Amino acid sequence: MRSEHEKMIVETILNFYNYDYDLLFEFLDDNACWYGPKQGQYILGKQNLQRALNWSRKLLTFEVEDISTKIVCYEPNMFTCLAEYKLRVNHIDGTQKKYHQHVVASVRRFRDMDGKIYWRSPFVHVSNLVLSDDDREFAIKQEQNYPTLTEERRLAFRGAEHSTVYIRENAIKYISGGKGVKAYIHTHNEVYLVNMLLKDIETMLPDNFCRCQSSYIININRVVSINRQRILLNDKTEIPVSSKRYADIKKYIDEYLAK
Numbered sequence: 001m002r003s004e005h006e007k008m009i010v011e012t013i014l015n016f017y018n019y020d021y022d023l024l025f026e027f028l029d030d031n032a033c034w035y036g037p038k039q040g041q042y043i044l045g046k047q048n049l050q051r052a053l054n055w056s057r058k059l060l061t062f063e064v065e066d067i068s069t070k071i072v073c074y075e076p077n078m079f080t081c082l083a084e085y086k087l088r089v090n091h092i093d094g095t096q097k098k099y100h101q102h103v104v105a106s107v108r109r110f111r112d113m114d115g116k117i118y119w120r121s122p123f124v125h126v127s128n129l130v131l132s133d134d135d136r137e138f139a140i141k142q143e144q145n146y147p148t149l150t151e152e153r154r155l156a157f158r159g160a161e162h163s164t165v166y167i168r169e170n171a172i173k174y175i176s177g178g179k180g181v182k183a184y185i186h187t188h189n190e191v192y193l194v195n196m197l198l199k200d201i202e203t204m205l206p207d208n209f210c211r212c213q214s215s216y217i218i219n220i221n222r223v224v225s226i227n228r229q230r231i232l233l234n235d236k237t238e239i240p241v242s243s244k245r246y247a248d249i250k251k252y253i254d255e256y257l258a259k
Helices: 004-017 022-027 046-055 198-204 246-255
Strands: 028-035 042-046 061-075 077-089 095-112 117-126 154-158 162-170 174-177 182-187 191-194 211-212 216-219 225-226 232-233 238-240
Touching: 004 022, 004 077, 004 095, 022 117, 028 046, 042 046, 042 211, 095 225, 154 191, 162 191, 174 198, 191 216, 198 211, 198 216, 211 238, 211 246, 216 238
Parallel strands: 028 117
Antiparallel strands: 028 042, 061 077, 077 095, 095 117, 154 162, 174 182, 174 216, 182 191, 211 216, 225 232, 232 238
8 A cells, every 4th residue: 555655756746747837836846856768857946847738738648657656765754656558658649659668756754834844846756768869758848957946935925814815926826806906816726815906916017927818817827728718727727808998918828829
């Protein structure tokens, strides 16, 4: 039977090959180092990995089979897990290839100011057994020049009972307006109630956020598609679009993603 640590690794791998990266980004440390799957490919910093994944073409589908896990090193505040599996890669021309892959992840335990324990990985290595000159073979586009990034910026919001809520910028999927001076910030696994108007939140957000309707602000990096009725996010959430501002909203999203 798999331990909770091993289950966390397996769920992260399965989501990754379904192009669902929320759990991966929650799992990675801000300064994590990601090696592979190509020879000599590494990406330093979670934000750089997010950019690489956002730029990938997502032309392939993947099937993970016969996944096995093993804790190869364990200490009270740290463990290293080895996961081995067979990977079927389905190409757009109908062909299919099968590879033997492995992932090694080192994971550390942290404790926040409220005493809550959470786990983050500073190092992930994906095996280099899949070798090709075609970047479309891989879930990550090969890039050579990724600078080191420091910790991802957090945004501070006014919470209930005079509290302050700190949320990582890229953890935010969208923000919805509530009644009165209230808004809801939606992340992968939490919804935070803050005592702020959407117009005030809008002024503090970077340019990858867009007010797409009077009651909604979206993170453009989460957008999969847009039409005149709704915006589809990468977790299948549908957000309404202002019909009067549709052309301007689409232009803004297109221009941001083209950078």
